[in-house]
Amino acid sequence: RILLATRKGKAITFKATDARPMGRQTQGVTGIRLSKGDEVVGMGIARPRTEALSVTENGFGKRTAVAEFPTQGRGGQGVILAALSPKTGNVAAIQMVDEGTQEILLITSNGVVIRTPLEQVRALGRATMGVKVMAVGETKIASIATFTMTRPAQTQLDLLR
Structure with a gap:
């Protein structure tokens, strides 16, 4: 399934098929x-046991199980992704996360970056605003990234020792 999310807090999932x-010259x-x-702020592949990590412009975030998003036909209006208000701001970004994802990076529009463990972002239902993930002050969240920490691969020199 594919999940699309919009700035005004809507999301739709539909079958990838x-x-x-199509070719590059078509409109899709x-x-x-x-x-x-x-406008659309992000998309991802909604696999089983995956969660949608959404973050708003004012620094609120949450994880929502993709199972909570009903599969629809493409071209629909979608369902509520987040309860938005002036306090939360609009949705800034969305990423798909799973049990392997360990940390998230958030960056503001003026270039301030923070790194925080994913476990500090609560798993909540669709129609909730989330929890404060980053204090943004007068700026806004511009983007997010997720990553998994892995042990560095052994170098050839290490193998020769």
């Missing part, structure tokens, strides 16, 4: 019908 292969197919002034 609904987005048929409609994934989600947007309301006036809305």
Whole structure:
């Protein structure tokens, strides 16, 4: 399944086969019908046991199980991804995370970056605003990234010792 998320807090999941292969010169197919002034902020592959990590402009974040998003036909309006308010701001970014994801990076529009463990972001339902992940002050969250820490690979020199 594919999950698309919008700035105004909507999300839609549909079967990947609904987005048929096309050439580069085509316009593609409609994934989600947007309301006036809305735009897509991210997408991901919604695998079983995956969670959607969403973060708002004002630093609120949450993890939501993709199982909570019903599969729809592409081109629909979607369902609520997050309860937004002036306090939370609009959705800034979304990433798919699983049990292997350990940390997230958040960056503000003025270049401030923080790194925090994913476990500090609570798993909540769709129609919730989330928890404060980063104090942003007068700026806004610009983007997020997720990563997994792995042990560095042994070098050739280590193998010769």
